């Protein structure tokens with residue numbers, strides 16, 4: 001397992017890619033961002049860390065700082081709570097931009113948090129993101145709760161295969177935690 005430093009240290013951080021914003025979902029809306037900072041003000045992650053800043057991420061995408069963004073493990077701090085989307089006066093979907101950046105980071109840099117890889121493998125093996133222990137299943141029965149639905153593992157495996165996600169998670173480098181720089 002590689003550390004973040006090893007994964008990101010060779011990244012070129014200054015190159016500008018003017019086409020980059022067009023790789024994002026809803027690129028036109030992103031151009032409407034006028035840097036008011038409302039997204040950052042309401043973001044639960046930014047509240048506790050100056051390291052993570054959705055307003056800054058929106059600006060960096062506008063400027064085409066692709067290498068720098070994809071080299072930043074802070075992308076994985078977003079909780080996907082969607083507060084920024086609810087609050088943005090311009091309808092910019094920052095959370096979805098962050099999701100696109102993560103997808104690109106996995107696709108192009110082949111790196112993801114270890115927990116994401118574990119959750120993906122759990123889905124592949126059981127159909128559930130978390131492996132449900134036998135003791136909990138027995139307790140459900142004693143409480144008279146219905147059986148949990150069975151997943152179609154063959155279909156899930158097929159999906160992993162046709163999307164090449166299986167190849168990605170087999171070859172991806174992982175990191176355990178994001179080092180927060182204050």
Ligand code: SF4
Nearest residue numbers: 033035036037039088
């Ligand atoms: S709230 Fe919307 S317009 Fe304001 S900085 Fe964030 S993304 Fe840009």
Ligand code: SF4
Nearest residue numbers: 043078079081082084
């Ligand atoms: S979705 Fe992410 S960026 Fe948006 S408010 Fe929640 S944690 Fe912050």
